[in-house]
Amino acid sequence: MFPPPDAGYGGALEWETLPPRSREILGILTSGLSQRITHGTGSICQISKVEAGKGARWHVRYDDGELSDFSYASGGVNGLMKLSLLAPSSDTPSDCYVTELGIETAKAYWARSDREDPTLPLQSLRR
Numbered sequence: 001m002f003p004p005p006d007a008g009y010g011g012a013l014e015w016e017t018l019p020p021r022s023r024e025i026l027g028i029l030t031s032g033l034s035q036r037i038t039h040g041t042g043s044i045c046q047i048s049k050v051e052a053g054k055g056a057r058w059h060v061r062y063d064d065g066e067l068s069d070f071s072y073a074s075g076g077v078n079g080l081m082k083l084s085l086l087a088p089s090s091d092t093p094s095d096c097y098v099t100e101l102g103i104e105t106a107k108a109y110w111a112r113s114d115r116e117d118p119t120l121p122l123q124s125l126r127r
Contacts, residue, residue, distance in 0.1 A: 012104040013083060015112070016121060021076030023109075023121065026085060028060060029098055030106035036114045044103065047077060047086070049094040061095060 015023060025047065032043030046061040050071070057071035077096065080086040085102035089095040098106065112120055 011101060012108040013085070013101070015105070015109045018083065018085075018105075019076065019079045020121070021072070022079035022083070022085075024123070025058075025072055025076045026080060026098070026102060026106055027109065027123070030103070030110065033103075033106055033110040034114055035110075044098050044106075046089070046095050046097050047072070048092075048096075049077075 018026065029045045029047060032038050032041040032045075043063055045063065047058050048061045048067060049056045049058055050067070052071075056074055058074065058077045059071050060068040062068070077086065080102065081088075081096070083101075084099055085105060086096040087099050089097055109120075
């Protein structure tokens with residue numbers, strides 16, 4: 001039996017209530033919380049806005065400061081900000097960090113994912 005999505009995770013939002021693109025981004029930023037994927041390194045990445053030809057794109061900023069090659073459109077990032085799961089950095093407003101609510105939501109997700117909870121929405125296969 002799987003615990004409810006918010007079991008033991010305070011005010012965590014239910015994963016299923018997040019828009020699909022936002023789920024994908026939050027999952028990537030917090031994959032260090034997974035025992036199955038990263039053996040629980042605890043690493044949580046930021047996301048950085050980079051102005052591009054037709055508008056801004058968002059790249060994952062890894063612990064070493066490097067930006068990912070893959071980028072995301074603003075829609076998924078804006079969804080996370082509206083839900084207070086991401087917030088702009090006070091030092092660098094073009095960088096966003098995962099908030100405490102975002103971390104709690106991700107912990108609840110990764111706990112379920114690591115147990116291979118069949119009730120979780122399928123992951124995106126678009127890459």
